Amino acid sequence: MSDIELDALLLSLRVGLASTALCLPFALGVAWLLSRTRLPGRALLDGIVHAPLVLPPVVIGYLLLISLGTRAPLGAWLKSTFGIQLIFTTEGVVVAAAVMAFPLMVRAIRLSLDGVDRGLELAARTLGASRIDVLCTITLPMMLPGILSGAMMAFAASLGEFGATITFASNIEGETRTLPLAIYTATQTPDGDAIALRLVGLSMALAVAAIILSEWLNRRTQRWLGRP
């Protein structure tokens, strides 16, 4: 494996992990709002969360650019307060990937939350557990298969993110050039076919590994919960 491939692979893995970690707390919160509350703006929230699934990724990237770019108020504030610059940085790639992967994770988690037997939660309360105690000891463990599969999906989607990333964070080697961007760059380079093919092979191996791991985790947790 050459440096180009290794760099792209490691960057992609880092981005995938960071984006999944960034999504998780927000996805849990949003899934809770959508599944368990009668919030007035629920339908709107649902729509906004799912927008990245139906909009072209370029649109999302452009929206991120005009809201989080250095000259946009929010982006300027981030830079002046925390010293965080998103465009042209790995952090920007993570944000773009997270936004694109977010609806997938919310869907999986929400589905698992809908499936949690409220009767078990009530039983736990009659056994002396407070609401927060029930959440930690009953609800979250029961949601584990959904959380894991949501995380795997978000990770996989983050690895493959292209449109929003290239629009928002640009294509800078070692900084924002993840696997898909590296493949794209290779195809645009004369004699880049060999590199492109090796990168494609790498991507496929990664995808297969993710699917196998996801299936295995799912089966283990389902069995742990006594489901066939």
Next chain:
Amino acid sequence: MIELRFGTCLGALDLDVDVTLPSRGVSAIFGRSGAGKSSLINAVAGIVRPSRGRIAVGDRVFFDADAGIDLAIEARGVGYVFQDARLFPHLSVSGNLRYGLKRARGPRPVDWESVIDVLGLAHLLDRRPHHLSGGERQRVALGRALLRQPDLLLMDEPLASLDAPRKAEVLPYIERLAQEFALPVLYVSHSIEEVTRLADHLVIVSEGRTVASGELADIMSRPEHSPLIGRYEAGSVLDCTVLQHNDDYALTTLRFTDGQLRVPRIDLEPGCAVRVRIRARDVALALSRPMDVSIVNKLPGRVIGITPREGPYADVAVDLGSSSLRALVTRESCDRLGLQPGTAVWVMVKSVALDSRSVGFNRRPRPDAAQAPPAAD
């Protein structure tokens, strides 16, 4: 005392509860399905919030609409055994049992060993709930509710989801725990058989209202409650002691205050207290002592009252001295025999009608319960 005086509207059901229950022993909440029995105990547990009234157990007020008191479910200190066990699938049997124990505050009168012992759970501790039979699951649920160290135990038809053999397996455990752990129990059921075997106090719920409440034998003996209990199941309850066994014929003789009863053999030592439910339709009447009949259970008595029923039936209450029995006969027979209050009659009960389903085992003599120090209420 357990004071339940509340009301609320739940969809089509208008719940209107007004009963005071003893703070010891098993109080059965009996009624048809949809009558509001479960809603009643859910309100006690805090799962359903009434719109008016007051719920208090001893000196602890769970709910008081006027005072603005509504304790959270977890703060009420009640154990709840659900119809569908509701064991936590991600925890072992032991983990399920410890869930409530870990969260119990204050003194812990119910100890681990005695619960494991009484409910026979020792060999199940490492198993997961999905590897248990329905009866085992319900026993674990009982243990879990007990180890939570409740001041009050609620049971919502804990046997209803079990088949007959599993029911027969779990019922004795419930009978035992009501005695072993001095806890007031509210037991919801639509089965008069379970109610007679378990309960000391009976509350009848009909269309959301509590229509009768009192000592089991007393409520059962009142003919006006027959329509609610069901014509075929209505009858009387007698507290008896085992006198002797006849092994040749596989019979047992029971003694009660006004005489003796011969029943199919029951496996209890002489001296054990049992409770026998005698369905009114299994009781026949005669004007003179019947001689040439197969029936051996013949008791002299006096008619107290006759209540005509729909169709051909009449409900005849007979005083046996200190207890009473009810007989369901035809109105035609009443007239033919010229029965009226005061008529001296002989009451006959077929032994074979008193099968194991009619006899509550494991009952101890009541007197020591009456002499026990009063509960802290």
